[in-house]
Amino acid sequence: MSNPEPTPEAGRPVVLRNGTVLTMDDTCTVLEGADVLVVGDRIAAVGPALEVPEGTQEIDARGGIVMPGMIDTHRHMWQTAMRGYGADWTLTQYFVWYYLEHGRTFRPQDVAAGNRLAALEALEAGVTTTVDWSHGLQSVDHAEAAVEALRSVPGRFVLAYGNIQAAPWEWTADPAVRAFLERHRDAADDMLGLQLAFDVTGDPAFPEQAAFEVARELGLPVTTHAGVWGATNDDGIRLMHEHGFMTPETVYVHAATLTPDSYHRIAATGGSISVSTESEQSAGQGYPPTWQVRRHGIPVSLSMDTSVWWSADLFSAMRTTLGADRSREHFEAHLTGETVTHVALRARDVVQWATRGGATALGRDDLGSLQPGRKADVVLLRNDDSPVSFPVLNPFGHVAFQAQRGDVHTVLVDGRVVKHAHKLVGVDLAAVRREVESSVEHLRSSLGEETWAQGMNPDLPDAQMLDNPYQYTEYKSDSTRAAREEVFEEHLATER
Ligand SMILES: [Zn+2]
Numbered sequence: 353m354s355n356p357e358p359t360p361e362a363g364r365p366v367v368l369r370n371g372t373v374l375t376m377d378d379t380c381t382v383l384e385g386a387d388v389l390v391v392g393d394r395i396a397a398v399g400p401a402l403e404v405p406e407g408t409q410e411i412d413a414r415g416g417i418v419m420p421g422m423i424d425t426h427r428h429m430w431q432t433a434m435r436g437y438g439a440d441w442t443l444t445q446y447f448v449w450y451y452l453e454h455g456r457t458f459r460p461q462d463v464a465a466g467n468r469l470a471a472l473e474a475l476e477a478g479v480t481t482t483v484d485w486s487h488g489l490q491s492v493d494h495a496e497a498a499v500e501a502l503r504s505v506p507g508r509f510v511l512a513y514g515n516i517q518a519a520p521w522e523w524t525a526d527p528a529v530r531a532f533l534e535r536h537r538d539a540a541d542d543m544l545g546l547q548l549a550f551d552v553t554g555d556p557a558f559p560e561q562a563a564f565e566v567a568r569e570l571g572l573p574v575t576t577h578a579g580v581w582g583a584t585n586d587d588g589i590r591l592m593h594e595h596g597f598m599t600p601e602t603v604y605v606h607a608a609t610l611t612p613d614s615y616h617r618i619a620a621t622g623g624s625i626s627v628s629t630e631s632e633q634s635a636g637q638g639y640p641p642t643w644q645v646r647r648h649g650i651p652v653s654l655s656m657d658t659s660v661w662w663s664a665d666l667f668s669a670m671r672t673t674l675g676a677d678r679s680r681e682h683f684e685a686h687l688t689g690e691t692v693t694h695v696a697l698r699a700r701d702v703v704q705w706a707t708r709g710g711a712t713a714l715g716r717d718d719l720g721s722l723q724p725g726r727k728a729d730v731v732l733l734r735n736d737d738s739p740v741s742f743p744v745l746n747p748f749g750h751v752a753f754q755a756q757r758g759d760v761h762t763v764l765v766d767g768r769v770v771k772h773a774h775k776l777v778g779v780d781l782a783a784v785r786r787e788v789e790s791s792v793e794h795l796r797s798s799l800g801e802e803t804w805a806q807g808m809n810p811d812l813p814d815a816q817m818l819d820n821p822y823q824y825t826e827y828k829s830d831s832t833r834a835a836r837e838e839v840f841e842e843h844l845a846t847e848r
Pocket residue numbers: 426428485577605657
């Protein structure tokens with residue numbers, strides 16, 4: 353079905369008409385058959401049959417769901433030119449590849465290529481704000497390239513400045529980095545914010561203190577990978593707490609391999625947790641922690657981590673987070689012979705985490721909800737060609753389990769239509785593709801074909817297949833055959 357609507361022109365008010373509106377206000381009010389009016393960069397009104405100013409452009413939202421733009425609070429955007437390369441990696445292989453062996457191969461233009469692609473990918477999926485957890489900034493030139501790319505895409509971003517090639521107390525002491533941070537902090541607007549990104553190893557000497565002091569001096573929030581199996585743990589949290597660096601604006605990414613003591617400290621100091629469920633499940637930071645942290649009342653936001661494995665798709669984040677939380681709840685209950693009759697985590701909760709939760713993590717109460725006066729970051733899910741688009745009976749369940757990025761019809765950021773009728777507006781994707789291809793070419797030729805292929809296909813250790821006593825048609829040897837027959841006979845005996 354073609355879309356007869358013209359793409360709205362910039363500078364004029366826009367109204368989305370007759371949708372199911374998930375306001376994500378404090379009580380998560382849902383309005384059926386309602387309109388959302390956008391004037392300038394703000395939501396002007398939400399409600400049925402709104403009167404609109406002359407010249408307002410209409411977008412038909414009938415049969416669709418209108419929701420706030422989603423917010424991803426942790427994504428290593430610079431890695432996006434490596435899309436899918438590490439699909440079969442563990443965290444160990446990721447660390448070896450980026451931290452030890454090949455991270456230094458990335459030039460400023462490679463960071464820019466990854467960031468630009470990641471930024472467009474986010475917008476296209478209805479993710480209107482992304483924290484670029486940019487820990488590949490080996491030099492200020494890399495940082496400038498990262499910012500240039502983010503500024504070239506009409507989304508909202510936060511550059512979380514980091515550098516895995518140096519210790520945090522080293523790079524934060526670099527005068528050039530300080531000058532960059534001061535300049536960009538002063539130039540920060542509500543489209544591009546700034547944070548510091550580094551991890552705390554748990555060294556009792558707490559050398560990270562110097563980096564925290566720089567963050568405090570510059571007035572920048574810190575985001576940190578906490579509770580990552582084999583890398584960061586309770587010691588890091590305790591040291592941060594004892595030295596007074598756990599603050600409400602601190603974002604703890606993963607927070608998976610932690611004990612209740614750390615969760616108490618996070619809850620008591622008002623910080624939030626960024627859960628990357630797809631990442632935790634595959635890479636091994638620890639079990640996705642929502643089943644624990646929700647008991648502590650800690651605010652949660654969602655994130656996708658890196659496109660070297662996954663994508664900027666918060667629909668999959670919502671879905672896997674619900675699955676992991678419920679899976680653990682059932683599992684824990686079954687261990688004690690109990691049955692879960694009512695699941696604790698609801699579809700509405702993960703939609704809240706993907707929108708308002710991100711806004712809370714970033715201290716941006718003007719984002720994450722559709723209420724008059726808030727910033728106009730709006731997503732319309734509508735896909736007339738999809739048999740999955742109707743009926744919409746349970747809107748939160750529909751977003752969490754039925755919808756996907758291909759259903760994102762329209763996206764507004766700061767009142768500007770950046771995607772319409774399933775297409776990004778005014779984007780030269782061919783140019784971005786060339787930039788990314790050239791980056792891949794550089795990385796690939798720097799590594800050499802063999803190293804490149806090995807990196808993508810880590811060797812499997814010899815797998816030991818379990819002997820299966822019921823498979824009696826294929827025998828490896830007489831001894832295993834005899835053993836299997838014995839077990840099989842026993843089994844038959846107990847059956848009789
Ligand atoms: Zn990460």
